[in-house]
Amino acid sequence: EIVMTQSPATLSMSPGERATLSCRASQSVTSNLAWYQQKPGQAPRLLIYGASTRATGIPARFSGSGSGTEFTLTISSLQSEDFAVYYCQQYNNWPPLTFGGGTKVEIK
Amino acid sequence: EVHLLESGGALVQPGGSLRVSCVASGFTFSSCAMSWVRQAPGKGLEWVSSISGSGGSTHYADSVKGRFIISRDNSENTLYLQMNSLRAEDTAVYYCAKVDGRWWGFDYWGQGTLVTVSS
Numbered sequence: 001e002i003v004m005t006q007s008p009a010t011l012s013m014s015p016g017e018r019a020t021l022s023c024r025a026s027q028s029v030t031s032n033l034a035w036y037q038q039k040p041g042q043a044p045r046l047l048i049y050g051a052s053t054r055a056t057g058i059p060a061r062f063s064g065s066g067s068g069t070e071f072t073l074t075i076s077s078l079q080s081e082d083f084a085v086y087y088c089q090q091y092n093n094w095p096p097l098t099f100g101g102g103t104k105v106e107i108k
Numbered sequence: 109e110v111h112l113l114e115s116g117g118a119l120v121q122p123g124g125s126l127r128v129s130c131v132a133s134g135f136t137f138s139s140c141a142m143s144w145v146r147q148a149p150g151k152g153l154e155w156v157s158s159i160s161g162s163g164g165s166t167h168y169a170d171s172v173k174g175r176f177i178i179s180r181d182n183s184e185n186t187l188y189l190q191m192n193s194l195r196a197e198d199t200a201v202y203y204c205a206k207v208d209g210r211w212w213g214f215d216y217w218g219q220g221t222l223v224t225v226s227s
Contacts, residue, residue, distance in 0.1 A: 032211065032212075034211075034213040034214075036153075036214075038153075042219075043203055043217035043218060043219055043220055044145075044153065044203070044214070044217055045217070046208075046213065046214060046215050046216075049208065049211055049213055049215075050211065055215065087152065087153055089153075089213055089214075091211055091212035091213050094167070094212060095155075095158075095167040095168070095169070096155055096167075096169050096170070097143075097155040097158070097212060097213075098155065099152055099153040099154065099155070100152070101152050102152045102153075
């Protein structure tokens with residue numbers, strides 16, 4: 001099973017700042033990685049797939065990068081609606097499909 | 109517009125059974141693989157099970173293998189998860205999720221249904 005590790009667990013940021021979230025895989029997942037955003041009481045929403053391709057309707061301030069075992073989700077300028085929990089998910093080698101533990105982006 | 113609506117969540121005693129459902133609309137259901145993903149209270153996301161568009165191929169997480177059964181009725185655009193021998197650790201919100209046809213991730217999610225296993 002591929003273990004996905006996200007860091008930090010919590011990121012305290014101010015609106016307008018740049019946020020950098022990390023996701024590490026226990027073995028290579030090539031570019032088969034997705035990112036999701038989840039707000040309290042809501043279902044997750046797809047942000048990025050293929051490590052760097054934005055899903056339909058996702059603003060350009062969200063960008064993904066990386067390959068192999070190291071990945072990054074960057075939010076270039078945090079908006080109020082971006083404060084949420086973010087999860088990475090690998091789909092290179094499954095079952096099982098595996099998620100990281102999440103990074104909470106909170107208002108500083 | 110894609111829409112996924114789960115139902116059937118309830119309070120169940122340990123060892124009991126429950127079936128949750130997900131009605132889909134806005135896409136060609138029979139052409140799309142579907143999955144269940146769960147989230148225990150205050151915890152992260154956990155993949156539970158996936159099924160191919162035809163229903164001929166299924167996969168399960170080790171934590172539910174032998175206890176849960178995923179199925180679908182393409183004539184009714186409905187996905188099911190039959191949960192047997194339920195345990196306290198199965199307590200979670202269960203999300204129905206549509207699998208993107210190009211990669212094995214989830215492009216649309218339902219709002220979830222809460223399953224609580226407790227005596």
